[in-house]
Amino acid sequence: MSVTGIIFSNLHDTNISELTSKRTMASVPFGCRYRLVDFALSNLVNSGVSDVNVITHYNYQSLMDHIGSGKDWDLARRSGGLKILPPYITAFSNENNRLYSSRLEALMSIQGVIASLTCDTVVLCDCDSICNINLNDMIDYHEEAGADITIGVKRMTLTPETSRYYNVIKSSDSGDVTDIASHQKDFSGRRDVCINIWIVKRRFLQTFILDALSHGFTSFTRDIIGRGIGKFNYKIYRYDGFYASINSMTEYYNINMSLLDPKNREALFKVKGRPVYTKIRNSPPTKYIGDSKVSNSLIADGCIIEGTVENSILFRGVRVDKHAVVKNSILFQDTQILQNAFVNCVIADKNVVVRNDVMLSGHSTMPLYIAKSKMI
Amino acid sequence: MYHKKECVAMLLAGGQGSRLYTLTEKTAKPAVPFGGKYRIIDFTLSNCINSGIDTVGVLTQYQPLVLNEYIGNGQPWDLDRIFGGVMVLPPYQKNKGADWYKGTANAIYQNLPFVDRYDPDYVLVLSGDHIYKMDYSKMLDFHKKSEADCTIAVLNVPLEEASRFGIMNTDENARIYEFEEKPKNPKSTKASMGIYIFSYAKLKKYLIEDEQTEGSSNDFGKNIIPNMLAAGERMYAYPFEGYWKDVGTISSLWEANMDLLGDKPKFNLYDKDFRIFSRNSAQPAQFIGAGSVTENSIITEGCEIMGTVKNSVLFSGVTVEKGALVNNSVIMSGVVIKSGAVVDNVIIDENTVVGKKAKVGDGSTPGVNVTIIGSELVIPDGKKIGGDLKVNSATLEELI
Numbered sequence: 112m113s114v115t116g117i118i119f120s121n122l123h124d125t126n127i128s129e130l131t132s133k134r135t136m137a138s139v140p141f142g143c144r145y146r147l148v149d150f151a152l153s154n155l156v157n158s159g160v161s162d163v164n165v166i167t168h169y170n171y172q173s174l175m176d177h178i179g180s181g182k183d184w185d186l187a188r189r190s191g192g193l194k195i196l197p198p199y200i201t202a203f204s205n206e207n208n209r210l211y212s213s214r215l216e217a218l219m220s221i222q223g224v225i226a227s228l229t230c231d232t233v234v235l236c237d238c239d240s241i242c243n244i245n246l247n248d249m250i251d252y253h254e255e256a257g258a259d260i261t262i263g264v265k266r267m268t269l270t271p272e273t274s275r276y277y278n279v280i281k282s283s284d285s286g287d288v289t290d291i292a293s294h295q296k297d298f299s300g301r302r303d304v305c306i307n308i309w310i311v312k313r314r315f316l317q318t319f320i321l322d323a324l325s326h327g328f329t330s331f332t333r334d335i336i337g338r339g340i341g342k343f344n345y346k347i348y349r350y351d352g353f354y355a356s357i358n359s360m361t362e363y364y365n366i367n368m369s370l371l372d373p374k375n376r377e378a379l380f381k382v383k384g385r386p387v388y389t390k391i392r393n394s395p396p397t398k399y400i401g402d403s404k405v406s407n408s409l410i411a412d413g414c415i416i417e418g419t420v421e422n423s424i425l426f427r428g429v430r431v432d433k434h435a436v437v438k439n440s441i442l443f444q445d446t447q448i449l450q451n452a453f454v455n456c457v458i459a460d461k462n463v464v465v466r467n468d469v470m471l472s473g474h475s476t477m478p479l480y481i482a483k484s485k486m487i
Numbered sequence: 488m489y490h491k492k493e494c495v496a497m498l499l500a501g502g503q504g505s506r507l508y509t510l511t512e513k514t515a516k517p518a519v520p521f522g523g524k525y526r527i528i529d530f531t532l533s534n535c536i537n538s539g540i541d542t543v544g545v546l547t548q549y550q551p552l553v554l555n556e557y558i559g560n561g562q563p564w565d566l567d568r569i570f571g572g573v574m575v576l577p578p579y580q581k582n583k584g585a586d587w588y589k590g591t592a593n594a595i596y597q598n599l600p601f602v603d604r605y606d607p608d609y610v611l612v613l614s615g616d617h618i619y620k621m622d623y624s625k626m627l628d629f630h631k632k633s634e635a636d637c638t639i640a641v642l643n644v645p646l647e648e649a650s651r652f653g654i655m656n657t658d659e660n661a662r663i664y665e666f667e668e669k670p671k672n673p674k675s676t677k678a679s680m681g682i683y684i685f686s687y688a689k690l691k692k693y694l695i696e697d698e699q700t701e702g703s704s705n706d707f708g709k710n711i712i713p714n715m716l717a718a719g720e721r722m723y724a725y726p727f728e729g730y731w732k733d734v735g736t737i738s739s740l741w742e743a744n745m746d747l748l749g750d751k752p753k754f755n756l757y758d759k760d761f762r763i764f765s766r767n768s769a770q771p772a773q774f775i776g777a778g779s780v781t782e783n784s785i786i787t788e789g790c791e792i793m794g795t796v797k798n799s800v801l802f803s804g805v806t807v808e809k810g811a812l813v814n815n816s817v818i819m820s821g822v823v824i825k826s827g828a829v830v831d832n833v834i835i836d837e838n839t840v841v842g843k844k845a846k847v848g849d850g851s852t853p854g855v856n857v858t859i860i861g862s863e864l865v866i867p868d869g870k871k872i873g874g875d876l877k878v879n880s881a882t883l884e885e886l887i
Contacts (some may be wrong), residue, residue, distance in 0.1 A: 142771070142772070143771065143772030144771070144772050144788070182562065373791075376771060376774065379771075380770075380771035381771070386769040386770070387769065387771070388769045389769070391563075391767045393563075393762055393763075393764050393765065393767070395523070395524070395756035395757055395763070395785075396522070396523030396524055396756075396785040396786060396787040396788075396800075396801075397773065397785065397786050397787070398747075398748070398757070398784075398785045399781040399782060399783060399784050399785070399786065399796075400749065400750050400783060401782070401783060402782055402783075403781065403782070405775040405779070405781050406775060406776065406777045406778065406779060407775070407776060407777040408774070408775050409771075409772045409773070409774050409775075410772055410773050410774075410775060410786075411772040411773075411788065412524070412772075412773075412787060412788050413757075415757065417750070420775075424772075
């Protein structure tokens, strides 16, 4: 059974526009040393999928830099391996030159690639779904059920505030999809929400892309799933491991912070046989100098810490100087907090420098974002 | 047709390293873990790539499994090349019988066909058991400028220690006129670092001659260098300044690890212009728990620290539970220190478990009487293991 993976690198970017103004959703840093795409890539690779396409949109330099040839995910292969599919734009002005704005349009923009697929099954993954899922199980289920599309779902407790971020899937006892509802505002309680991972029969994918092109469909959820319920064999597959999706800056902050809980780390990173891979940076180990005080924090390699760090997430190569204090913050790669500076509830993008004696504070419900390479 | 390489490096990695006891029971010395995420050989391999040398033969003999696996295709060091790259060279069978590598010179002699493939002008001979950062291209420039046949890198050592080394006596132009192996009354303090650049034609000639000499120990220090000197070849000493350490003994290995600590460490791993590359494990970031203490230490990805870590080097995936204390120690990958255990002045090899409230090591004088605990052992709860012990599975049974 052969499987091809397709990863969407640029959907939902507006959710965290600060972080995606200069990068794709796929290359948003997460969890101390990862980029969001690492989870989708690792899930595929750990399930034996070695033919992976990444659809890009705009601003994909950071993504190219991160993924490179794919060798850090074992995807630099003679046959198959990693392919980055840049936006399909021709030199002449015509209607193909429009950039896609939805999942279905993204798929239509790579119609040529999809038409030439010969695998049995295609896995579609979003980048902002942070999980560690055994896709083999899901694919086996899909095959056995003879499904056209199998939708990954997770049972979650929704509130009226959060429900609008999710697609809620209703299904029968036998797992047949009976309804899909997007972005409802008055929904609460335990529901199956779509985790934006789909297994699709290759032939079915090819057919519905052509169908969508000829009918001018634009939405995968509405036009393909919604219209097909009852007509085609759509199944759900329940995933019960760690799952988080990033809907807002505050949510981004909270999900990062949730990794300070060992249960979440266990569920996301320490699943046997399913490590999460990322680009290798060859940082030395982290050094704690003198009587640095660190508590309840996740710290990547290559940091040098002389000050105080509490309840924080430090990416690779961060420096916290003497008498500097970092609390409840997320500091991206190579941030420097100089002597006597104080930061609280801050998200500092790459290469930020907070100079001596500066005090900065956000609030846990509204973290303060500092743009890349800013010196304060 | 092969292209030509100006300089090929030959890295001697066959040493057993018996003075590292249980650490080298199952692995060759160059594959012994060092500095949190490295193995000793990473330093020489990184030096090569940082010096623009992309063709490296690694001569292995003793327990090569871990080393072979670790080097693999050389990708972590950017040594996976279409032409050149890193190549592991074990002893092999020939049509007239098979030989182990009888000595350092013989190891290279047996691999002359490998070197010939690249038609080099120079051969750099290295040893895989030293910790240092060095730009070999500068040494090669020196070699060319001196029109030398052989250049030996030397380090200025304190006079009182000079008698432990091979000492080069040189004239004012750095030309070597005398070589003394471990002299009782050293005339100079220029100690050989075991790093040689030879002009290949000369090296080949002396290796072939040496091979034909009955009773030779086929060793660079004992045979090749003295023979070349005696024949009046142009031999120069290249002065090296900086950190260099032979980590051949437990105490020197412990010390070299400790040299990484502190604000101004003796050996700096954080130099972005001269990075040390290594094969990485895919582990999440380290977690430093509430109520834990991390003082003057280096800690690597995947560690979970709930207890106290002071003046220590922790490799990836080490767990230190609540109430446990690690002091002046080197803890390798995957070790678990259970709650209430005390580890002081100890080197613990991979994946060993130290039971609850166990007490390992004698911390009265850091660096003296360092205890080593082998890999994959389980030290029972409450067990006391004193200083200066070498514990492997056999000795642990006796202790219990």
